[in-house]
Amino acid sequence: MLQTLWDSRVNCIAVILFAVGFATLLLHRNLFKKILGLNIMDTASCLLLTSLGYIEGRTAPIIVDGVTDVQRYGNPLPAGLVLTGIVVSVSVTAVMLALTVRLYERYHTLDLDEIYMLARQEEGEK
């Protein structure tokens, strides 16, 4: 049991990180913390992918010194996926930050519940 846990320690850490990010995104009222949670969640997925793609003793598939043995090289696909994932997460974060700035300029707070109340009041006044 402990041995299995130790062997899959990276996966366990990734899952814990994912849960932390998920809970932060879902439960925190502060918009900025929500965005941090989102980033932690994406990082966890990236960590999991990277750890899946890494095999001890193998190197990046760039042929050096004429060694063409398949056993020497790892699969580059997971790294490519991680890069794509990072790009996606950066763009999503940018949009979320832009939205946060808009809301802050309008309501001068980052608390989502408070913003909701203010928006309701605003609608009521109309």
Added chain:
Amino acid sequence: MSFIANLPLFCIVASLVCSVISSVLNGKLARWLSMALSLAVAVCSLLVLGMVWQNGEPLTYLMGHFPHPWGNEIRLGILESFFSFVFAAVMFLCMQGAKIALTQDLEAGKRQFYFVMTDLIQAALLVLAYTNDIFTGYVFIEICTLASCGILMIRQTGRAILASVRYMIFSLIGSGLFLLGVTILYGITGHLLLPSLHEAAAELWHTGDYRIPLTSSICLITVGLAIKSGLFPFHYWMPDTYGCATPCSSAILSGLVSKGYIFFLLKVIFSGFGTEVFYGSGVQNVLFVFGICGMIFGSIGAIQENDIFRMLANSSAAQIGYVYLGIGISPEAGVIGALFHILTHAVTKPVLFLSASRLSDTAGGSKRFKDLQGSGYAFPLAGFAFSLGALSMIGIPMTMGFMSKYLLAVAGLEATFKAVPTLLALALSTILNTFYFARTIIRLYTPGTPLSSAAPWRAQASFGLSAICFSLLNLGAGISASPLIALLRHGLEFFGKVG
């Protein structure tokens, strides 16, 4: 392979290029470009459909000449091309019908950016329908999310920005879960292309290895996409989102974007996991239960609203419940019902949103029921289109809504344990639907106070055309549904086949 096989890729690239070009055009030109694009995509999809139908089996279009398990692929099947056609046609009619609403709601100098977003959504929907690679699917799911957020926040009111933040949070939770599911699946199978995944998943299922990771990845992918399409209990973003967006955005989001996710989920189920694995894992029962809850609670939510847009949004949540109910019942008859209901909702909900916006215009822009009293007389065509759409949602015979409920009920009868809950849920939800839609129709046709004058005739013509098209489609497909059902059935046989 004939030239037509290239068309899906051309359409995707054209949508992306058009979205870039739109950003430097003025609003009017951008709108024309966007509409021309949707029309072209619809025509191309029909050509592809014809070719696949003649060919008799699905085709695989290789991108870069590497067959699976290495390259990236596009899969040309009946359902893929047919749904692309429907999505593009509905997109066209939405933009056609929402001309006035868009001019009112968008800032003068920023109109073109709206069409940048709709072009991106068009591209994403095409990719979600055609792609054979689950990771490409993920990337375009995110593109779709960002573009949808764009068409929500373009109306610069505080409520709209708040709603788009909520929408983003739910969507991101959904895509996060989806990505984690894909990662786990890649870890145990080593594949991302659906045909290779299919073989690997079937083998794993038979040997019994990695049963827990496989099941959890199925759960994560399903739940992720279910959250994004707004299945109960994750539908709370819907009323806010559809309630304060511009009507065209509400129509596109409820009619197309959420359907795009569901179609991709079906694709992953049928050509990725395979029906044997998915329906063996028990996840479909969870979908079944939540589908029923969505049908009931969505309708109860709709009854409590006194804002016509929020009512329609809650009703959307209920309709999503129908679709998941169908997926939950069985992989053959149930999924046919679900697919038919996707079509019903894609044809009905946009016209409801568009005509509600026209009706509220005659009531001086108010969306409250009490102000809408008598507006059916002020704008007869909008009143008619709304009433027909509402009847279809209730499930009156001769409309598409009746056929989809009929198909779901028949599918339910074939499943032993699910027969009674399905029929009860359908009956209860029909009663609830009748309650809130009939109430609205009665309001619209109760003689009321004098209303503000309707828009000039020429401006109404664009809405009229789209409302008439939607209504004809609804009636046509409702009266002679059998060719459509035959097409769906034939397409579904294709779906599981590895091309």
